Amino acid sequence: MPALLQTNLPAPFRKIASGKVRDIYECQEDLSTLYFVATDRISAFDVIMENGIPDKGKILTKISEFWFNVLKPHTATHLVTSEWDKMPAVAAPFADQLKDRTMLVRRYKVLPIEAIVRGYITGSAWSEYKKSGTVHGMPMPEGMQESQAFPEPLFTPSTKAAEGHDENIHPDQVKDIIGADLAAKVAELSVKLYKVARDTAKEKGIIIADTKFEFGVDEQNNVILVDEVLTPDSSRFWLAADYAVGKPQESFDKQYLRNWLIAENVRGKPGVKLPENIVSSTRQKYIEAYEMICGKKWVA
Numbered sequence: 001m002p003a004l005l006q007t008n009l010p011a012p013f014r015k016i017a018s019g020k021v022r023d024i025y026e027c028q029e030d031l032s033t034l035y036f037v038a039t040d041r042i043s044a045f046d047v048i049m050e051n052g053i054p055d056k057g058k059i060l061t062k063i064s065e066f067w068f069n070v071l072k073p074h075t076a077t078h079l080v081t082s083e084w085d086k087m088p089a090v091a092a093p094f095a096d097q098l099k100d101r102t103m104l105v106r107r108y109k110v111l112p113i114e115a116i117v118r119g120y121i122t123g124s125a126w127s128e129y130k131k132s133g134t135v136h137g138m139p140m141p142e143g144m145q146e147s148q149a150f151p152e153p154l155f156t157p158s159t160k161a162a163e164g165h166d167e168n169i170h171p172d173q174v175k176d177i178i179g180a181d182l183a184a185k186v187a188e189l190s191v192k193l194y195k196v197a198r199d200t201a202k203e204k205g206i207i208i209a210d211t212k213f214e215f216g217v218d219e220q221n222n223v224i225l226v227d228e229v230l231t232p233d234s235s236r237f238w239l240a241a242d243y244a245v246g247k248p249q250e251s252f253d254k255q256y257l258r259n260w261l262i263a264e265n266v267r268g269k270p271g272v273k274l275p276e277n278i279v280s281s282t283r284q285k286y287i288e289a290y291e292m293i294c295g296k297k298w299v300a
Ligand code: ATP
Pocket: 017, 018, 019, 020, 021, 022, 023, 024, 034, 078, 105, 106, 107, 108, 109, 110, 214, 216, 226, 227, 228
C-alpha cells in the first residue's frame, strides 16, 4: 500500500485541525467525539517530508492504543475505540482513509499546558543544565552527565503555544495557568503514568527518556488523559542495549532520516523527497518499535 498523506472526508465529517501527522475530524452525528486520523506523513527538524512512510500512521495508532490499555488502571482516558469494527457506521464508507489509523475519542476541554515528564537529562533540559545547573528553573545535582537518569523523574511542563515554540516553565507556573488544584493533580498523575510506562518499556529493552502527555477536563473537572500517548512522536525512546551516558543517544525512529537530511544538506528545508532506502529503513524502525513495545509481529 502506498503512504496515505492526506485525508479528505466529506460531510457529515468536518476537518477541524491538521497537525504535522494527524488530521482531526468532528462528525455532525455526534459532536461529543472526535476522530483522530494518523496519516503516514513524517516530519523531521519541524518540517514535513514530501513523501510519507507507508503504514506509519497505523503503527503509531497501535502503539498509542497499547499504552492507553496499560495506563487505563491509573487514569481516565479519552479513547473510545481504535478498532475498526467498533467505529460508528458513518465511518464505514471511508475505510480506505480511516481503517486501523483512527482513534475515536471523547472530546474534552484540553488544558493549555504540555505535561512533559523527564526520566533522563537530554534535549532542552541538558542545554539548560549546562548553562545554569537547573532544569526548567529547578536546581539539579552537580556533575550530571548528558543522558544520565535523574534521581527521580521530573515533571517539567511547557506552555502550549498556538504559534511558535512551546516554552519550558517551572512546575509552579502551571498554577497560574490552570489553578493550584488542577496543577497538583496533573503533576502527580503525569509522574505516576510515566513511571508505569517506564517500567513496562524497560522490560522490553526500551528506555523512555522523556514523554509529553496532554490532559483534558470533563464537566466535573476530572482530569482525563487525551491526545496520543507514548508514541515515538511524543516521546524519546532509546534502545536500552545501546544506552551510554556522557553523549547524546540516537533517536530510535528518525535516526536514518535525520542523518540523511544532514548528509544531503537539506535539514529543515521544505518539500524534501526521500529516497526509497530511507523510506524503507525508517519504516523498519517504526515496525521494530511496535514489535518491541507491543510484543507482537507487525502484519501489514
Ligand atoms: P503537532 O503536529 O506538532 O503535534 P498539533 O499539536 O497542532 O501539531 P495534533 O497533535 O495533531 O497537532 O493536534 C491535536 C490537537 O487535538 C491538540 O491541540 C490536542 O490538544 C487536541 N486534543 C487531543 N485530544 C483531545 C480531546 N480528547 N478533545 C479535544 N481536543 C483534543
